[in-house]
Amino acid sequence: MSSNQEQHRARDILVRYCKRLPKIELHAHPNGSIRDSTLLELAQEHDQRGTISSYPNVREIILKEDRSLQECFKLFDVIHVLTTDHSFITRITKEVIEDFAAENVVYLELRTTPKSNVLTGMTKRSYVEAVLAGITKANLVLCENHQLHAHGIQVRLLLSIDRRETTDQAIETVKLALEMKSHGVVGIDLSGNPVTGNWKTFLPALTYARQCGLPVTLHCGEVPVHNPDEVEEMLAFHPDRLGHACVLQESQWERLHNLRIPVEVCFTSNLRTGCVKSICDHHFAWLYKTHYPLVICTDDRGVFSTNLSSEYAIAATSFDLSEHDLFELAKNATRFIFAEEPLKRHLDRIFAGVEPNYR
Numbered sequence: 001m002s003s004n005q006e007q008h009r010a011r012d013i014l015v016r017y018c019k020r021l022p023k024i025e026l027h028a029h030p031n032g033s034i035r036d037s038t039l040l041e042l043a044q045e046h047d048q049r050g051t052i053s054s055y056p057n058v059r060e061i062i063l064k065e066d067r068s069l070q071e072c073f074k075l076f077d078v079i080h081v082l083t084t085d086h087s088f089i090t091r092i093t094k095e096v097i098e099d100f101a102a103e104n105v106v107y108l109e110l111r112t113t114p115k116s117n118v119l120t121g122m123t124k125r126s127y128v129e130a131v132l133a134g135i136t137k138a139n140l141v142l143c144e145n146h147q148l149h150a151h152g153i154q155v156r157l158l159l160s161i162d163r164r165e166t167t168d169q170a171i172e173t174v175k176l177a178l179e180m181k182s183h184g185v186v187g188i189d190l191s192g193n194p195v196t197g198n199w200k201t202f203l204p205a206l207t208y209a210r211q212c213g214l215p216v217t218l219h220c221g222e223v224p225v226h227n228p229d230e231v232e233e234m235l236a237f238h239p240d241r242l243g244h245a246c247v248l249q250e251s252q253w254e255r256l257h258n259l260r261i262p263v264e265v266c267f268t269s270n271l272r273t274g275c276v277k278s279i280c281d282h283h284f285a286w287l288y289k290t291h292y293p294l295v296i297c298t299d300d301r302g303v304f305s306t307n308l309s310s311e312y313a314i315a316a317t318s319f320d321l322s323e324h325d326l327f328e329l330a331k332n333a334t335r336f337i338f339a340e341e342p343l344k345r346h347l348d349r350i351f352a353g354v355e356p357n358y359r
């Protein structure tokens with residue numbers, strides 16, 4: 001066998017291992033995780049209804065390979081035009097869950113931005129209800145296919161505040177999350193184009209969420225010098241988790257290290273959007289070496305053509321991790337979930353049950 005073939009074989013074995021491994025996904029945006037085939041179908045349907053003006057343009061944007069961070073946000077705007085119907089929201093949520101379940105994700109925290117749209121009669125609440133309907137549908141389908149998904153998949157929801165929103169809109173989202181707690185909403189996320197908005201706009205809503213017992217995660221440090229004080233203020237807020245945390249100043253790394261706020265790491269997203277120059281420069285390397293709390297995630301599996309198993313494989317090949325190291329990473333992620341304690345214990349039991357196979 002040539003060394004090339006051997007490399008391919010080793011990679012195949014690794015990817016299969018990563019797929020088999022039970023995994024926890026804590027950073028996934030449904031509208032960024034749509035299958036390309038579904039997006040194209042939705043675009044065609046809108047084209048037939050006359051609700052988009054240029055199908056070829058939309059198709060080109062969907063199929064583009066490499067995207068800068070700003071191009072990603074252009075794509076999100078297109079996606080959001082395509083997903084304004086409640087039935088589409090329900091469908092994409094169901095499919096996203098099925099895709100994660102198919103690669104053995106046993107716990108999934110989806111985070112999505114509640115949106116209103118006068119034309120389709122959508123309110124933030126009806127949007128969230130459509131997402132919840134998608135979760136219910138996925139559960140029904142997956143129960144029928146129990147053999148394929150032996151451990152099942154538990155899904156919880158975070159509501160995202162978009163950085164374009166006002167203080168009042170952000171507070172409205174937090175209030176909605178509180179009302180929806182009994183339906184599986186377990187926290188709040190701050191996301192959106194990092195060059196937009198100001199931390200002070202969102203702080204009242206995030207503080208309110210915290211006062212009411214809702215955990216908070218923040219997209220942090222995605223661009224170098226948009227607002228140098230923002231990372232500082234985010235660290236001072238001490239969220240329950242941080243997304244990305246790629247671009248920090250020297251003193252901020254030190255601070256982060258002392259705070260030990262769990263970081264959601266998304267390799268492909270960080271590389272594609274240029275938040276990190278190369279995988280060798282990724283902060284995972286030294287955070288991992290210092291036993292920092294980390295969880296490997298996908299961010300936008302559709303937009304970046306990735307999946308969680310591939311992200312684990314990237315960690316193994318780039319940072320020389322053994323299969324057992326990957327198992328430990330997956331298992332430890334249960335410590336950072338926002339869901340209730342009994343569910344944490346259920347996940348711990350799943351990992352304890354399979355551990356002998358991964359030693």
Ligand SMILES: CNc1ncnc2c1ncn2[C@@H]1O[C@H](COP(=O)(O)O)[C@@H](O)[C@H]1O
Nearest residue numbers: 029030031032076111112113191192193219
């Ligand atoms: C690439 N890095 C990123 N940085 C910041 N925000 C991001 C993001 N990726 C996704 N989003 C946020 O998630 C929305 C899409 O999902 P939902 O419509 O909420 O389901 C985007 O519009 C953006 O606000």
Ligand SMILES: [Zn+2]
Nearest residue numbers: 191219243299
């Ligand atoms: Zn994200």
